[in-house]
Amino acid sequence: MFRKNNRKFLGPLIVATMLSGCSTGSNRNPSSEQDVTLAQIIEGIRLTSERQKTDHSICKPAYDSLYQQLFNLAGDTTYFDMNNIEAIDREIKASWNARIALKATFKDFDADPDCLKSATDVFRGLRYVEDYLIEMRVSLMANAPVxxxxxxxxxxxxxxxxxxxxxxxxxxxxxxxxxxxxxxxxxxxxxxxxxxxxxxxxxxxxxxxxxxxxxxxxxxxxxxxxxxxxxxxxxxxxxxxxxxxxxxxxxxxxxxxxxxxxxxxxxxxxxxxxxxxxxxxxxxxxxxxxxxxxxxxxxxxxxxxxxxxxxxxxxxxxxxxxxxxxxxxxxxxxxxxxxxxxxxxxxxxxxxxxxxxxxxxxPKKMEENRLKDFILTKIFERMETESYKIDPTFKMDAQSKTFWLLRRLPIVKKFVADKFPLNMSPSQMELFMALDKLGDAIYKEVEKASLEYDRPMTPKEIYVALDNFFKQDFELYKRYKKGQEVTKPSFHLLFHP
Missing domain, CATH: 3.90.1720.10 (endopeptidase domain like (from Nostoc punctiforme))
Known part of the structure; x- marks a missing residue:
């Protein structure tokens, strides 16, 4: 159900958007707080910034608690329609000013990297809050730039x-x-x-x-x-x-x-x-x-x-x-x-x-930008937790070695000089080519999943969808490698344990 002129939407929706930059969505437990709004979180940031000046021991746990409250709200997938531009503007400015104020406190964190990490999680998260609000605000503008x-x-x-x-x-x-x-x-x-x-x-x-x-x-x-x-x-x-x-x-x-x-x-x-x-x-x-x-x-x-x-x-x-x-x-x-x-x-x-x-x-590039962030987060998560690696194809291997050679031939090097530097190895070329192809393949899967919704997918939904893509494609990959499946997996031939 969609509601108009209801600022209550800012709690769950903004939090869901925010968490796209702060978590993979797989290793945090929800807290018991249920009804925290963006305004309360911003006030919590302000109070923590003040308190940690005199009691630095509260810095990390306080910011972690704020983050945890936000994560708890990320499970609400309901989107609310809002056409009150003045209210949106207030929220954008509130988040922006909160980030400026938070940044000013970083000078006190030099002896506590854990505190800095917790505070920067919130800082980066607020940027995602603004991203979504700005996109929504621009969509309501009668004379938005082309x-x-x-x-x-x-x-x-x-x-x-x-x-x-x-x-x-x-x-x-x-x-x-x-x-x-x-x-x-x-x-x-x-x-x-x-x-x-x-x-x-x-x-x-x-x-x-x-x-x-x-x-x-x-x-x-x-x-x-x-x-x-x-x-x-x-x-x-x-x-x-x-x-x-x-x-x-x-x-x-x-x-x-x-x-x-x-x-x-x-x-x-x-x-x-x-x-x-x-x-x-x-x-x-x-x-x-x-x-x-x-x-x-x-x-x-x-x-x-x-x-x-x-x-x-x-x-x-x-x-x-x-x-x-x-x-x-x-x-x-x-x-x-x-x-x-x-x-x-x-x-x-x-x-x-x-x-x-x-x-x-x-604003036109924010959604694509976020999706690529989510995808790379999941790719690196697999590398860190399941020993995944990028495995370039034979074609990529041949192309990279060809470009490496052409870059050194006087007759043709001027045509590829701005594409491949002399000190880039074939393996580096392979990696970047494979990364683009891998990212594009996963991106297409997210686009397909989005067609099932009559609204933008929340970050939590995207993360769940990505986990499902990896699981399904990996099963297809195992069958394909055993000769039990004719259909090639979408991306596991390029990226696998």
């Missing part, structure tokens, strides 16, 4: 920190030293976002440089395909990302000097018709090669040589991910996995030295 421009637009898909509301309206107001955190649209982007022990919603970092004389703005960034490059800001804007966030370092002069150093270094190499190669090892302590986050950390290390490598909080990997990250190029072993850390792009959002200036979304 197209969206990165880092440009109005409320609700462009949210600006009240601290910066008079000085930041769009990408045109970026300052030298600003950092742009973004999310692409490919399954490889979803994989980068979810690869660490924390599930993030972002896959790329760009460093902004503004020439003080010409006032021209550029980005410096590292791409898997081409290495490190500089480009006018409009090239970044035209990338059509799904979401972007602008962060600003606390010392404007330091940030500008860092961005200028990296811009000059990358441009000098670029002018030789070569680029600094992409660092597949993700080793932020060795900047001979650079990955996207390392563009930022290496630059700040150059300007602040006595400081630790940025950011304050870095990502770690779980043991079950070792085969996957080894193929990518990260030198992880059972012996070093506990100490190995990397600067994942999403880590920047939890460094208290960087202000959250503004956040932009393309």
């Amino acid at each position: 197209e969206y421009t990165n880092l440009k637009g109005e409320f609700p898909y462009m949210l600006v920190n009240p601290k910066y509301e008079t000085e930041f309206k769009s990408y045109e107001d970026l300052k030298s030293g600003d950092v742009i955190l973004s999310r692409g649209n490919a399954f490889s982007s979803a994989a980068i976002a979810r690869i660490g022990s924390n599930d993030y919603q972002f896959s790329h970092l760009s460093f902004v440089y503004k020439n003080p004389e010409s006032q021209e703005t550029y980005t410096t960034e590292a791409h898997i395909e081409i290495g490190s490059v500089t480009a006018p800001i409009m090239e970044h804007v035209s990338s059509k990302n799904a979401r972007e966030v602008v962060f600003r370092y606390e010392d404007a002069d330091v940030a500008h000097r860092a961005s200028k150093y990296m811009y000059d270094r990358v441009l000098a190499k670029q002018k030789t018709k070569k680029t600094i190669e992409y660092d597949f090892s993700m080793n932020y302590k060795d900047d001979e090669r650079l990955f996207c986050s390392e563009v930022v950390s290496s630059a700040f290390k150059k300007v602040l040589p006595d400081a630790d490598y940025f950011p304050i909080f870095k990502s770690k990997f779980t043991p079950g991910m070792i085969p996957f990250i080894n193929t990518i190029g990260v030198p992880a072993t059972k012996e070093n996995i506990g100490k190995l850390d990397v600067f994942s792009p999403g880590d920047i959002q939890f460094d208290p030295r960087f202000d959250l200036v503004a956040e932009w979304r393309n």
Whole structure:
């Protein structure tokens, strides 16, 4: 049953949406609280943020309790229709302001990584709350945009920190030293976002440089395909990302000097018709090669040589991910996995030295973006708990070796130079090709399941559907391998224990 003008829908529906970014839905037990609303949860976040300043021992259990209350509500699959735009706007602003306030408390978490993990679960979850509300809000707009421009637009898909509301309206107001955190649209982007022990919603970092004389703005960034490059800001804007966030370092002069150093270094190499190669090892302590986050950390290390490598909080990997990250190029072993850390792009959002200036979304891409998040969460869950691995086909193996060879032949290398870098191995090419094919196959299954509903599937329903797909396809895979089944499984030939 659908109801109008009823704010009570925000409890179960928002919670269900929120949990898509915080849990696989398989390892948490529901709590006894039944009737918690979004407003109460936001108030709980505020009270916890205040209390933990004087009694830090309550931080983790308090945030875990808030999270648990949210999870308890995720089982309600009823969607309520709401056409009160003013009420939706209030909820978007309340969630956004709660995140800004929560981020300000992260400076107190340096000695308690468990507390930080619990707080960031809530932080990322609130972003999913906003995603859904913004999609709904835009659907009610009589003059909603047909197209969206990165880092440009109005409320609700462009949210600006009240601290910066008079000085930041769009990408045109970026300052030298600003950092742009973004999310692409490919399954490889979803994989980068979810690869660490924390599930993030972002896959790329760009460093902004503004020439003080010409006032021209550029980005410096590292791409898997081409290495490190500089480009006018409009090239970044035209990338059509799904979401972007602008962060600003606390010392404007330091940030500008860092961005200028990296811009000059990358441009000098670029002018030789070569680029600094992409660092597949993700080793932020060795900047001979650079990955996207390392563009930022290496630059700040150059300007602040006595400081630790940025950011304050870095990502770690779980043991079950070792085969996957080894193929990518990260030198992880059972012996070093506990100490190995990397600067994942999403880590920047939890460094208290960087202000959250503004956040932009393309409402048309949020649903697809979330589904890819869910799918990668389930893929990595299988790797971690059931020793699944990606097993590229013979065709992919042949293609990757062919492209690797072509990349080295003078006659044809210019035609594939922007697709496969010289330092990408055939096994890495295979992995990315297989990941895209695997993701597409599972995505099609989710689309089929969605046709059975007269409303959008809740995240919990999607997770259940994904678990069912894996179970059914695995049974088909076992029969097919034994010669008992003619029909090929949808994805288990590519991904299996």
